Amino acid sequence: MDGSPSDPGQAPGSVSELLDRLDGLGATLPKRLGQCADYLRHNIHLVAVSTVADLSAGAGVQPSAFMRFCQALGFSGFSEMQALFRAEYRELRPDYAERLSQLRERGEEGPEWLAASFAEAGHKSLVSLMNGLDGAKLDEACRLLAAAGTIHLVGLRRAFAIVSTMGYMLDKMQVPTVIHRTSGQIESDHAIRPGDALFAVSFTPFSQETLQLAARTAERDIPVVALSDTADCPLREAAKVLLIAREVDVGAFRVPTAAMTLATSLAVAVGGMRKDRLTIRSNGSKME
Amino acid sequence: MDGSPSDPGQAPGSVSELLDRLDGLGATLPKRLGQCADYLRHNIHLVAVSTVADLSAGAGVQPSAFMRFCQALGFSGFSEMQALFRAEYRELRPDYAERLSQLRERGEEGPEWLAASFAEAGHKSLVSLMNGLDGAKLDEACRLLAAAGTIHLVGLRRAFAIVSTMGYMLDKMQVPTVIHRTSGQIESDHAIRPGDALFAVSFTPFSQETLQLAARTAERDIPVVALSDTADCPLREAAKVLLIAREVDVGAFRVPTAAMTLATSLAVAVGGMRKDRLTIRSNGSKME
DNA sequence: CCGTTGATGGAATAGATATTCCAAATCGGG
DNA sequence: CCCGATTTGGAATATCTATTCCATCAACGG
Structure with missing residues (x-):
């Protein structure tokens, strides 16, 4: 045969x-x-x-x-x-595309129509995330965060969901992490010590608090990794690495799908590298 | 011709x-x-x-x-x-599919490979969200929240990112909203008054705090809308409507893509209905 | 009830597209 | 440098797919 x-x-x-x-x-x-x-x-x-x-x-x-x-x-x-x-x-194909076309029959703007639209936007955001992703920059971001003592996270408003998720995941992987809420006090700064790193997330319009914390931290020669939705964002000055995740919007609204995906990947990768580091340090006896 | x-x-x-x-x-x-x-x-x-x-x-x-x-x-x-x-x-087609296949060449588990995997998982989550979505339930959830005086949000751990985003969006649309952090105190309960509604988010493993707040609120005959990743979740008792968004995972990890998309749709829909209500009440003079 | 108009099914045809074949070119080893 | 094995290009062919055509059928108005 x-x-x-x-x-x-x-x-x-x-x-x-x-x-x-x-x-x-x-x-x-x-x-x-x-x-x-x-x-x-x-x-x-x-x-x-x-x-x-x-x-x-x-x-x-x-x-x-x-x-x-x-x-x-x-x-x-x-x-x-x-x-x-x-x-x-x-x-694998989106049944949701069909759904969208069915929904156009009976009036738009209902919650189901919105869900379908946001789902479609999510697909597009993910595609464009992967198309524009710079592997080298991502590696570098990963390296910086994995090398840090404590990872500090800052992000307000829309960006808070991102740092909240990262904080939760890093914590689950036993990576020392602090989420900063700049509730007026400047005391945040003292918690960020040499050997640590800051991960700052900010989307347009940028919050001053985040930008300033990032700037002050960079001045102290503590590495800053940033995530934004545009390349010309004020964070690029302070950041050693600036990652971009742009979302496709529906009307004036957007779901932080791409940013969430990127941030999660980063967290998991950092967690993985940390584990390796731990394993090596403790001479291979500590697993999982 | x-x-x-x-x-x-x-x-x-x-x-x-x-x-x-x-x-x-x-x-x-x-x-x-x-x-x-x-x-x-x-x-x-x-x-x-x-x-x-x-x-x-x-x-x-x-x-x-x-x-x-x-x-x-x-x-x-x-x-x-x-x-x-x-x-x-x-x-529209995922360049990321190509990317995944290219990445299999040079070892896996790097951050870029993770990002591609999470992106693919995101696509699948969105598809399954739309396949399993119950339009009637979504409408009902929307109606309940739009009718409420103040919308109360609760969700801890992984779920916090969801309520954080919803809170931000509702606030931007000028819908009265409170995010509850059950930091020990039970005083949250008093803030939830008759005429309000509670939106509770909880994924496996469920946090007791969220479940209990939802249960106590339901007992007081205040409508509860719930979002979870499984239909047999303890919230189904307390909730008038239980929405489901299940995520496709990568290893032990998942990005809350579907839940985020659903929650955002809900928030925007509710915001839209609220605006209508406002417009009618103020006799059509307040527009934007 | 009949004649006209439009719709339908199925077979015939035209056009692509996949697949094979073989002569010419290339490569590798002695 | 030559011989055999492999690979290659391009044309020939077989297969499959779209498209058209026409006889039949149903609907409708007079």
Whole structure:
């Protein structure tokens, strides 16, 4: 049955299985098939809605080469591979898009319509978050916070939800954390000591309290990591790293979906690095 | 050029334009084309990845009927219509899916990988939120809160981010709101007066403080609206309406994307209803 | 009840698209 | 430098999909 020796004979049953196999094949593929593999890895989302001609052109190869590539992956041909992507697409796909279109029939502005709109906005925010995300900056932010003694969090108004969540998660992971509420007193400053770090969150319009705390902390050479919704925010002066999460709005309102997602990722990553540090320090005996 | 009188001659330039036109055509369509319209409204997401045969079968009509339907919408044929959906799909589509697949190459567990995972989880949470959303319950929740004098919010730990955001938004919309922090005192109770309403948020594992405040408030016949991540949560006894928002997790962690989206929708809807109420009361003179 | 108009189903056709095939090119080893 | 094995490009073909056409059917007005 399976003539060629490297062919597993079985086609992948899901997209992630396919990606596994792609990784498995590694660099053993001939030049043109390698181009196909690269192109596929970077443009998975196109498979469901494109033709072999489109894809092969994108990869810079002949259709026949792309065909051979599909077969090298274990499929009978392109159609079988595409079926996989289409099936996955059908399942995961927003029923909410349908819902939105149904809701336009009976008047808008109701809570359900709002929910659908905010959900759609959330999808878009997440997409744009990932499109604009700078891996290096994120790594750096992570490193700074993981290296700190105590992590100080500040964020008011809309931003408070973010620091509240981060504070809760960091605390659960046993990372020393303080949430600052600048209720008039300036005493916050003294709690932030050399060796600590400050994570400041502020969206337009920025609260003076947050900006000032960040500025004073930076002046004392304590590292500040900032999260905002725009790159030209006053925090960029004080911050060693400025992360951006912009939300898609519905009317004048927005859900902090992207910011929340980014902040949570950061918290979990920092928690993970901290755990490693602890494990090493205590000589491997303390786990979990 | 355009022979038929009812044909606008111009094809829609986007999916939402298409839906507009669908609504415009309303019930003027003959039976079979009406079936197509219905099916399309409920299955928009299938168009990009299906054939005329699939869709017409789904709608229960002949391919030729579906063809006529596409033309009635102003397209030259099905292909032109499908192109629209495919284009929209290509644009909106998660680059983050690609990113995830690229990241599997160079080791996992880094912050960027986490962000991509949480983003994907967020997409799924939003989809499942909208799939499971009960419009009637949401309306009812909205009505109860809009009718209240002051809206009281309670939620601790993970839930605090939710009430914090709601409190901020309601306040911005000039809805009288109090966020309760049960810092030991029971005095919270006295602040909640007849005519008010309580919005209680609690996720597993539930905090006693929230549950108890909700229970005591319900006993006093003050309406309680609850938000949780599971239907069998202790709040269901006290609550007149229990809303559910379940999050997809990454490992042991989750971002409160769905809950945040639902809560924000509720807040905006309530704010809208309040404004109407105000406008009516003040005899239409106060607008903005 | 009949004739006209519009809608419908199904088969025929035109057009894409996937898939295969083979000659030419390339590569690697002796 | 040559020979065999592999890979490649492009054209030929098979398959599948969209699209049209027309005979039949239902609805409606006279």
